[in-house]
Amino acid sequence: MLQGTHTPGVLRKVFGGTHRNLKRGSMSGKPKLTYFNGRGRMESIRWLLAAAGVEFEEDFLETREQYLKLIQDGHLLFDQVPLVEIDGMKMVQTKAILSYIAGKHNLYGKGLKERAFIDTYVEGTTDLMQMILTLPFSPPEAKKKNLPLIIEKAKNRYFPAYEKALKQHGQGFLVGNQLSWADVHLLEAILMVEEKEPTVLSEFPLLQGFKTRISNMPTIKKFLQPGSQRKPQPDDKYVATVMKILKEG
Amino acid sequence: MPGKPKLHYANGRGKMESIRWLLAAAGVEFEEQFIETKEDLEKLRSDGLLLFQQVPMVEIDGMKMVQTRAILSYLAAKYNLYGKDLKERALIDMYVEGTTDLMGIIMYLPFQPPEAKEKNLALITDKATTRYFPVYEKVLKDHGQDYLVGNHFTWADVHLLEAILMAEECKSDILSKFPLLQAFKGRISNIPTIKKFLQPGSQRKPPPDEKYIAQVKQTFNV
Numbered sequence: 476m477l478q479g480t481h482t483p484g485v486l487r488k489v490f491g492g493t494h495r496n497l498k499r500g501s502m503s504g505k506p507k508l509t510y511f512n513g514r515g516r517m518e519s520i521r522w523l524l525a526a527a528g529v530e531f532e533e534d535f536l537e538t539r540e541q542y543l544k545l546i547q548d549g550h551l552l553f554d555q556v557p558l559v560e561i562d563g564m565k566m567v568q569t570k571a572i573l574s575y576i577a578g579k580h581n582l583y584g585k586g587l588k589e590r591a592f593i594d595t596y597v598e599g600t601t602d603l604m605q606m607i608l609t610l611p612f613s614p615p616e617a618k619k620k621n622l623p624l625i626i627e628k629a630k631n632r633y634f635p636a637y638e639k640a641l642k643q644h645g646q647g648f649l650v651g652n653q654l655s656w657a658d659v660h661l662l663e664a665i666l667m668v669e670e671k672e673p674t675v676l677s678e679f680p681l682l683q684g685f686k687t688r689i690s691n692m693p694t695i696k697k698f699l700q701p702g703s704q705r706k707p708q709p710d711d712k713y714v715a716t717v718m719k720i721l722k723e724g
Numbered sequence: 725m726p727g728k729p730k731l732h733y734a735n736g737r738g739k740m741e742s743i744r745w746l747l748a749a750a751g752v753e754f755e756e757q758f759i760e761t762k763e764d765l766e767k768l769r770s771d772g773l774l775l776f777q778q779v780p781m782v783e784i785d786g787m788k789m790v791q792t793r794a795i796l797s798y799l800a801a802k803y804n805l806y807g808k809d810l811k812e813r814a815l816i817d818m819y820v821e822g823t824t825d826l827m828g829i830i831m832y833l834p835f836q837p838p839e840a841k842e843k844n845l846a847l848i849t850d851k852a853t854t855r856y857f858p859v860y861e862k863v864l865k866d867h868g869q870d871y872l873v874g875n876h877f878t879w880a881d882v883h884l885l886e887a888i889l890m891a892e893e894c895k896s897d898i899l900s901k902f903p904l905l906q907a908f909k910g911r912i913s914n915i916p917t918i919k920k921f922l923q924p925g926s927q928r929k930p931p932p933d934e935k936y937i938a939q940v941k942q943t944f945n946v
Binding site for chain 1: 775776787791797798801811813814815817818820821825855
């Protein structure tokens with residue numbers, strides 16, 4: 476039980492300081508995202524907030540000093556980003572953040588079983604997107620070898636599962652006949668793979684229909700337009716910045 | 725016997741172990757079907773039982789669930805080990821992601837080339853003692869309670885105990901600077917369902933040996 480307004484130690488890392496500075500990160504009450512100025516692991520969070528129609532602010536990490544200061548000031552529970560300041564909490568760990576947003580904004584289905592389906596589908600699209608996410612950070616020979624493997628996995632392992640799910644219930648959304656986190660995440664994955672291989676959906680008619688339908692939902696359509704907070708594909712400059720900040724490689 | 729969850733995996737820890745822990749902690753009996761050969765895996769795949777052609781797979785409540793984290797979340801919620809509201813859930817999720825990351829590094833250790841073993845053990849010790857354990861030690865210190873979240877037993881506690889024991893197998897004195905985690909370990913280990921799971925003869929699996937590693941490499945092409 477927290478006594479008075481003093482929030483000790485690690486809980487401060489998560490729940491912020493006293494009531495006065497609970498909104499340290501955001502004067503407006505909007506969620507505040509701290510990450511590099513690019514997709515990475517934060518992109519799925521941007522997608523989900525956008526789909527839910529939630530405005531958010533962003534703080535971009537540009538130097539190692541900024542990153543080290545965040546750590547020193549105790550804002551990062553495990554010394555890692557993404558960091559999302561939301562509802563008085565300093566949340567880290569992408570999956571935890573996404574689950575919280577989905578739960579809060581009614582994108583997590585109704586009941587335990589729908590939730591289970593959504594979780595399962597999201598884990599699949601996470602695995603697929605993870606492969607693409609790490610690609611720019613691998614050595615050039617590995618990149619050349621891995622890209623065809625990723626496309627193969629998309630076509631033979633992942634997209635068939637989602638095509639089948641849509642076929643089996645004949646509904647417009649993956650779970651529970653309404654928009655959920657699973658649909659947003661799948662759309663993100665489809666677009667990401669298409670950037671690498673534009674014809675990848677050629678054998679998946681239901682996914683093609685799905686892609687069009689979900690892309691046309693107002694909040695998502697807005698996010699897909701130029702000028703939104705959606706980030707472009709990583710370039711060499713982005714990769715160099717990330718590696719410099721994290722001192723890797 | 726109908727009604728018991730049925731686990732499909734290799735006869736060893738891997739990604740299924742956290743699921744065994746959680747079921748055991750919740751006092752839920754379960755059956756296991758072990759995948760021992762390539763043919764066993766192929767059959768599961770060709771019978772259409774694996775959504776993404778992968779295991780773990782758990783048959784439970786009429787579903788054939790895959791994806792470790794999805795399965796664990798379902799079990800935690802079903803057996804009231806997921807906290808009482810969205811914010812407790814958020815804390816549990818964060819803590820579990822941390823212990824998952826730590827156990828992930830340890831899990832892959834036996835599959836690394838022998839030359840890398842010493843370097844990787846050092847990495848595990850370093851991450852455990854400078855990134856992960858200090859966080860959980862501080863959580864316990866700051867609220868002074870027996871459990872990580874909400875003053876009651878949750879999935880986060882089970883997962884942390886599993887991570888502690890796994891890290892201790894790498895380095896037996898790895899908790900030497902963490903008195904509260906030592907006490908936590910003693911306390912959670914003595915919870916009746918967990919105590920039972922820690923005894924010989926339970927479905928808890930031993931650390932991987934050469935034979936297990938060879939079998940996994942053969943069956944799963946890793």
